[in-house]
Amino acid sequence: MKKSVLYSLVVLFMFGCQDNDKHLNLDGEKLLKQKCSSCHNLDLPPKTFENEVAPPMMAVAFHVSDFIKVNQEDERVVKSIAFVKDYVVNPSVEKSFCDKESLKAYGLMPSQKGKVTQDELQAIAEYIFSHYTPKNLQEAQAIQRKLDMMPKGQRLALQNNCLTCHRVDKDLVGPSFASIAKKYKNDTTVMQESIANGSSKKYKNFRGVLMPAFKDKISKEDIKTISEWIVKR
Ligand code: HEC
Ligand code: HEC
Structure with a gap:
């Protein structure tokens, strides 16, 4: 019993000190x-x-x-x-x-x-x-004005952090949007599927790097809008 009381006191004391530090x-x-x-x-x-x-x-x-x-x-x-x-x-x-x-x-x-x-x-x-x-x-308003002027697909790509791994014209962590667009021409079905569920091993320069799945973060409609921006930009 005594031991546990002592223990409680020590704990109280420690937390009391921490509180003071936090201020x-x-x-x-x-x-x-x-x-x-x-x-x-x-x-x-x-x-x-x-x-x-x-x-x-x-x-x-x-x-x-x-x-x-x-x-x-x-x-x-x-x-x-x-x-x-x-x-x-x-x-x-x-x-x-x-x-x-x-x-x-x-x-x-x-x-x-x-x-x-x-x-x-x-x-x-x-x-x-x-x-x-x-x-x-x-x-903040200047940034918002820039966002407002962008095509919606580009704005969504920016806001969903696609650009941490992709650039339009050059390869980064993932293949450039330009090279992806060239591959699929105007058909965005496969791209939409990959953005929703992720992708790997399709691009030989990017073996071992995973494209994450976005279906829980981005709506189907927005994924379509981004894909159309990638091929039409
Ligand atoms: C339960 C709702 C509620 C919470 C929680 C609340 N406020 Fe308020 N606050 C109001 C309302 C309603 C007003 C406008 C009416 C007034 O001026 O009293 C107000 C007004 C104010 C004003 C005066 C503005 C003026 O123009 O005179 C200040 C300062 C303020 N809040 C700061 C805070 C801060 C800081 C917090 C968090 C620690 C906070 N409020 C939490 C409801 C709330
Ligand atoms: C963590 C890095 C990373 C992020 C974030 C990322 N990608 Fe990717 N992406 C990749 C990689 C790596 C590949 C190549 C995967 C492969 O080889 O199959 C790829 C491939 C793709 C492809 C081609 C898929 C296919 O089937 O050909 C598209 C389209 C794409 N990304 C779009 C996006 C969009 C849109 C976003 C944002 C919502 C995004 N990516 C976010 C890394 C990323």
């Missing part, structure tokens, strides 16, 4: 996802504004940092972080920077007291004001 390098991005994403949309920029129960985190970040009262510019981030740390545990209509109509539509944020510590909030808020910035928004 020094909490992951704000992960914590934001864990503690805030059930209500706030975290996308930069949000892809949809439907079914919202709270303002998107991007709007929260821009709001707070725009409206916070500062005497000097260099106080802005520090004061914004302090606002978030307070607001999350002590929200009120008076403190909220939400306009009255939105506040009425969303309802006041329920206090998260007991669900998140001040150290965790420090990490979360630091992440918020370094990630949701006009510069990062512009970059």
